[in-house]
Amino acid sequence: MWWKNATIYQIYPASFRDSNGDGIGDIGGIHSQLDYIQSLGVDAIWLCPMYDSPQHDMGYDISNYEAVYPPYGSVSDIEQLISACHARGLRILLDLVVNHTSDEHAWFQESRSSLSSAKRDWYIWRPARYDAEGKRRAPNNWRSCFGGSAWTWDETTGEYYLHLFATQQPDLNWENRETREAIYASAMEFWLRKGIDGFRVDTANTYSKDTSFPDVPVTDPRTEWQYASHLFCNGPRIHEYLREMAGVLRKYDAMTVGELPLTKDIEDVLGYVSAKEEKLDMVFQFDVVDLGTGADRRYSVEPRSWTLSQLKERVRATQRLMDGESDGWSTAFLENHDQARCVSRWGCERNVELWGQSAKMLAMMVASLSGTLFVYQGQEIGMVNAPASWGVEEYKDVESRNYYDFVRQTSNGDPVALAAARTALQHLARDHARLPMQWDASPHAGFTAPDATPWMRAHDNYPDVNVKRQALDGQSVLSFWKRMLAVRKEYPDVFAQGVFANVDRLEDDDEKLFIFEKRGEGRKLLVVLNFTESEQEAGLEAMLGGKGKLLLSNTGEGESLRLLRPYEGRVYLV
Structure with missing residues (x-):
């Protein structure tokens, strides 16, 4: 199973690379950068939806599963991309969006x-x-x-x-067998026959609903419409549907990674990914990326409202799938197209030196976790959220616009409430992941032609944070990611397959240091991360007992075993 020691690179087509100067990323742009992608040391790419779509939700509203959105290219372009990936030893995954279609389908x-x-x-x-x-x-x-x-x-x-999502995204009725058969033929087998290697399965636990469609209790008196996810997530027939879908996939030896929101209990997660259940190969759990978001409404929260002890607990919760006693498989990720940038959420972006340190430290943390690793475009160069100085008009996402409009309506345009909404969007909006990829210091970050108008504005920091500049710097975030991925691949028993364990420390360390072990075959990793902007006592000599080999450091080698510098991270093999 190739995916068990793999790193998968996620691509958002509209924002990756524009090859024809129309301001929109395309399949040709992806094709042109396959050598770069391969140089990272990844094993596969995953494309966000490239299907024909009116783009009300950036391609997650599909009007034809068997066609490509014309600004991105054609079916022939995808076929050529599949061949080019396979020629380089890369696998290719597509996004499977089958809870709903476009209303134009x-x-x-x-x-x-x-x-x-x-x-x-x-x-x-x-x-x-x-x-x-x-x-x-x-x-x-x-x-x-x-x-x-x-x-x-x-x-x-x-x-x-x-429609569980936008008005233009009507939900398919999975209760109807004829509908399911049409989904398998059009959305899956059409592409599997062309040689793709698997799917990321969008909203994989929402296909089965409570068909009595009862009202839910009022938890938000500001509006008539109430939170009801417990009635459309993990429904009564969901496992039947996924097992049936898996039967189609097995004919092509295709892998799956399902999006699994609102599924907290490990036993429930295992119901989806246990090998003997024969449903999904792995899932994205949301424990970590939901940290610091609002409980009822995602953006109804103060920025950076999380603690390190909470982060530790959520990491531990996702790693339980790999504790050696279950037959499940996990994933490790900090970013995707639906999340703000990890450095802006959990690192430090306001200081240039600490920005780089924290980006490398977060890379070290996520790449040391068990399961299949997913890296989102731009994460490898430490891209950050859009500047706070940008106006709300720069936010294009349907979720961002709807939330801002909701606050405006329910607050009667109160400027304090609107300012808080804008602050929340600047911290958590999905738009941040969709800013153009920063290739070089030319106009629009080299994403499109200098005289073109990109569909989204490039980040103001692109002259300093870009692929070309970092590729020439052996100490850059990009160079560190390449080393990190190479080391991860070299020691699969302690990285991808290792068993996670917290290292108990003094309570005073709970909000400063994150230290954990990964136990493998007769050896283990010790991962030590300083989540603060100041030096911290580490006490590594006692933990290592003179037996540790330093595999990776984000500050260079030969550091003190007593102190960790701000946002310093180290990985030892013991």
């Missing part, structure tokens, strides 16, 4: 055409409710993940359709 157009349509039951339609005054109401009070009602009224047939 032919299936939905037919489904909404009439109550008697042959595809009516391919989506989730319900009649209106009426209150005591005779006013039409949605079938229930569920809130969409992007805010507002999860139901939209359709005038053509006089019913509501369900």
Whole structure:
């Protein structure tokens, strides 16, 4: 199983590289950088959706699974990319988005055409409710993940359709076998036959809903629409559906990594990834990346509202899948297209020296964890969130816009509330991961032609933080990531396959140092990380007992065994 000691590089097509000067990244741009990607030492790439789409949710609203969004290229371009990856020994994964389609998909157009349509039951339609005054109401009070009602009224047939995400993303009805068969043929086998190596499975636990669609208790009195994820995540038939899907994938020896939000208990996670269950090969757990976000609404939180002890506990929770007693497999990641940049969340970006130190330290932490490692484009050069000076108009994401509009409406435009919303977006918005990749110091960070208008503005820091500059510096964040990935691959028993264990320290260290072990075959790693901007007492001599070999350091070799510098990290083989 190639993926068990692999690093997978995630690519957001719109923002990676533009090859034709229209300001939008494309398949040709990805193809042009395969040598760079290979030089990182990764084993595979994962493309975010490149399918045809009206782009209401950046390609996660698919209008045709068997076509490519024209600004990105064509099916032929993807076929050439698959061949080019395989020629370099790289695997390629696509995004599988099958909880919903676009409302422009032919299936939905037919489904909404009439109550008697042959595809009516391919989506989730319900009649209106009426209150005591005779006013039409949605079938229930569920809130969409992007805010507002999860139901939209359709005038053509006089019913509501369900959409857990944007209005333009109607949910498919997985209860219908014919629908499922069409999904497998169009969204999966069409591409598997072309030679892709697997899928990242979007919202993998939402396909089965509570089909009674009951109202949920009011937890947010500011709005009619309420948090209801417990009724559409981990539903009654979800494991049946995933096992059926896995049967299709096995015919092509394809791997899967599922997105698994709102699934906290390890026993529940194992239900998805246990090898004997034959469903998903691994999943993305959200314990770590949800740290410091709002409990009910993601952005309703003060920036950097987390503690190191909380981070330790969440890392430990995800690593339990690899404790040696289960047959599950884990993933390690700090960034993706739905997350803000990790240095801005858990490191230090305001000081140039500490920015680099903290970016390397976070690389050391995540790459030392067990499971398959995922690295998001730009993470390898320490890209950070958009500057606080940028106006809210720079935020393009549907979730960001909807949240800001929600605050404006519920606060009657209160400037204090709007300022807090903007601050929260600057800290956590999905937009930060979608800024153009920073290739060099030329206009637009070398992402597109100098005279083009990029679909998103390049970060102000691109003259200093870019691939070209870091490739020439042996001490750069990029150079460190390459060393880190090479070392990780060299010692699979203690990195990808090792068993995680916290190292008990004094309580005073809980918010300063993160120290853990990874136990392998007759040896272990000792990982020591300083999460502060000041020197800290480490006491490494006692922990190592003179037996440790320094594998990696983000400050150079020959350091004191007594002190750790600000944001210093080290990995020892014992």
